[in-house]
Amino acid sequence: MLALIAGRGALPKAIADAQRELPLICALEGFEPEELVVDLVFRLETLGTFLDALHARGVTQVCFCGAIDRPRLRLGRLDLKTLPLVPTFLRALKLGDDGALRALISLFEAKGFAVLGADALLAGLTMAAGVVTRATPQEAHQGLPKLGREVLLRMGQADLGQACVLRGQDILAQEDVTGTDAMLARFLSGGQGKGAVLFKAPKPNQDRRADLPTIGPKTAAAAVTAGFDGIILEADGVIVLDQPQVIETLNEAGLFLWLV
Numbered sequence: 001m002l003a004l005i006a007g008r009g010a011l012p013k014a015i016a017d018a019q020r021e022l023p024l025i026c027a028l029e030g031f032e033p034e035e036l037v038v039d040l041v042f043r044l045e046t047l048g049t050f051l052d053a054l055h056a057r058g059v060t061q062v063c064f065c066g067a068i069d070r071p072r073l074r075l076g077r078l079d080l081k082t083l084p085l086v087p088t089f090l091r092a093l094k095l096g097d098d099g100a101l102r103a104l105i106s107l108f109e110a111k112g113f114a115v116l117g118a119d120a121l122l123a124g125l126t127m128a129a130g131v132v133t134r135a136t137p138q139e140a141h142q143g144l145p146k147l148g149r150e151v152l153l154r155m156g157q158a159d160l161g162q163a164c165v166l167r168g169q170d171i172l173a174q175e176d177v178t179g180t181d182a183m184l185a186r187f188l189s190g191g192q193g194k195g196a197v198l199f200k201a202p203k204p205n206q207d208r209r210a211d212l213p214t215i216g217p218k219t220a221a222a223a224v225t226a227g228f229d230g231i232i233l234e235a236d237g238v239i240v241l242d243q244p245q246v247i248e249t250l251n252e253a254g255l256f257l258w259l260v
Contacts, residue, residue, distance in 0.1 A: 002021070002059070002116075004016060004023045004063050005027070005063070006027050006066045007028070007067045008031060011241060012036055013036055027042075031066075046081075051107070062114070064210040073093065092104065095159065096159020096160060097177075101211055115209050117209040117210070118239065124243075127236070128235055130258075133230075133251050141229065141230070145258075148164060151164045151171055155174055164198075165187065167195050167197065180198075180213075187228075195227070198219070199231075200234070202234060213238045214240075215241070220245075223255060230257060232260060233257070233258070235259040
């Protein structure tokens with residue numbers, strides 16, 4: 001049986017709807033998905049009990065999907081079955097997002113669960129290399145994939161962010177813990193985003209079974225409002241939700257979507 005550790009956004013429901021058998025829907029307290037009925041809610045402080053509950057339900061596979069913020073660990077609320085996990089928790093709290101996710105995945109694997117990526121459960125989430133819009137990148141954009149990869153490499157070394165905003169050789173913004181939407185919000189007024197491009201890709205060497213970068217119609221609409229020239233994504237490395245709507249939004253505004 002499959003369990004989804006579901007967060008916010010459209011991805012959890014898309015994955016759940018694609019399964020032949022209804023998965024068990026689980027959520028971290030405070031980050032429940034908007035469009036699914038949750039079967040099990042847990043806290044970080046009760047993770048040990050939650051893992052036992054998954055076994056009791058016959059769960060063998062787990063997928064982390066949807067957005068959550070890094071939760072706080074309240075040592076005074078730990079239950080007995082979670083106490084043995086505290087050393088792993090404390091190590092994870094010292095790491096960046098990817099390091100913390102790797103630690104969390106290791107806890108599930110140590111209990112015998114197979115951890116699957118979202119793209120293993122729903123075909124077509126990512127897109128192959130090429131330009132998929134009517135608008136195409138121009139000469140001024142040709143060097144941006146290389147620059148974007150260099151920026152994300154530096155960001156990845158600090159385990160921070162999966163996106164940046166570029167224009168020419170200028171780095172206008174870099175994603176931080178507040179996420180892509182917050183980064184793009186800086187460009188929604190005042191014309192500061194005119195001629196810029198959003199670049200998004202996984203962190204170097206990140207575990208792609210969790211926190212694969214994602215865009216959707218909201219991202220496309222923000223890029224249009226900001227006056228961007230287009231969006232560049234790593235081919236087969238970024239989840240694109242509601243792809244027809246994303247492409248339509250960009251086509252109507254004359255922006256490009258380039259998978260590299």
